[in-house]
Amino acid sequence: ETGVTQTPRHLVMGMTNKKSLKCEQHLGHNAMYWYKQSAKKPLELMFVYNFKEQTENNSVPSRFSPECPNSSHLFLHLHTLQPEDSALYLCASSSLAGGYQETQYFGPGTRLLVL
Amino acid sequence: GIQVEQSPPDLILQEGANSTLRCNFSDSVNNLQWFHQNPWGQLINLFYIPSGTKQNGRLSATTVATERYSLLYISSSQTTDSGVYFCAVWTQGAQKLVFGQGTRLTINP
Numbered sequence: 001e002t003g004v005t006q007t008p009r010h011l012v013m014g015m016t017n018k019k020s021l022k023c024e025q026h027l028g029h030n031a032m033y034w035y036k037q038s039a040k041k042p043l044e045l046m047f048v049y050n051f052k053e054q055t056e057n058n059s060v061p062s063r064f065s066p067e068c069p070n071s072s073h074l075f076l077h078l079h080t081l082q083p084e085d086s087a088l089y090l091c092a093s094s095s096l097a098g099g100y101q102e103t104q105y106f107g108p109g110t111r112l113l114v115l
Numbered sequence: 116g117i118q119v120e121q122s123p124p125d126l127i128l129q130e131g132a133n134s135t136l137r138c139n140f141s142d143s144v145n146n147l148q149w150f151h152q153n154p155w156g157q158l159i160n161l162f163y164i165p166s167g168t169k170q171n172g173r174l175s176a177t178t179v180a181t182e183r184y185s186l187l188y189i190s191s192s193q194t195t196d197s198g199v200y201f202c203a204v205w206t207q208g209a210q211k212l213v214f215g216q217g218t219r220l221t222i223n224p
Contacts, residue, residue: 037156042119043201043214056211088156103148104212106158 003027004107006091012113013081021076021110023091031096032074033104034066037088049074050096081114088112117142117206119215127221128192136187136218138202146205147178148212149187153198161187161200192222 004025013019025032034046048056049068063085065077074091088109094102118141128134138147149161162169162176164185169176173193178185189196199217206213 042216043203045211048211058211090156090158092158102146103160103163105160106150109156109158111156 004091004093004105006089006107006110008110009108010111010113012115013078014115015081015083017081018077018079020078021089021091021112023074023076023107025072025074025091025093025105025107027093027105029093029095029105030071031094031102032068032071033092033094034074034076035090035092035106037090037109039087043090047076078112081112083114086112086114116209117144117204117213119202119204119213121200121202121215121218123218124216125219125221127223130192130194130222130224132192132222134189134192134220136189136200136202136220138185138187138204138215140183140185140202140204142183142206142208144180144183144204144206146212147185148203149176149185150201150203151196151198152201152217158201189220192220194222194224196220197222 007022031050036044046060047066067075090109091107092104094104120139122137150158152158164176164178166180173190175188201217203212203214
């Protein structure tokens with residue numbers, strides 16, 4: 001298996017549920033990212049991890065909690081979400097974070113619906 | 116912060132037609148990338164092109180950094196070219212990729 005994978009691909013959850021999104025990269029990269037893509041809005045960067053350390057939190061509400069146990073895996077833990085959090089959540093990776101020459105490679109996304 | 120504007124927002128063409136997508140940005144950039152998002156949500160890298168011209172098959176891109184715009188050309192369009200095309204730029208100020216709103220391209224058979 002190559003590239004960046006994400007599971008699940010689709011998720012429906014209630015506002016009181018707790019769920020987790022998983023991302024795995026098989027590219028040997030050291031940086032991983034979470035993006036949110038809402039309808040009619042540009043992709044928004046949520047979190048950046050570089051060598052397992054969080055280097056950016058783009059003012060994301062605490063109901064989103066990231067976890068990066070190693071350079072190949074990234075999780076996004078979700079709890080008490082709101083309907084406006086429904087979106088496509090994309091994971092990406094690159095060799096390093098913070099470098100303008102870095103190309104980011106994206107996973108297929110998890111389409112989340114909060115009821 | 117930097118503004119990234121893409122035009123047109125929507126484009127509908129017949130198979131075989133050529134198209135030009137534009138990306139304007141409001142500040143100097145260190146990096147510019149073009150992506151294609153297919154109907155299933157997958158974002159695919161097309162070009163890393165902070166300046167100059169590159170070609171890959173039926174696709175080519177040109178960035179004129181001094182005039183703050185980039186163009187993506189698609190020739191002999193195929194239905195599989197349908198999807199949303201995003202331009203994203205990196206600036207020293209933002210220290211992250213900033214995406215435009217995208218151009219939704221529909222190629223009809």
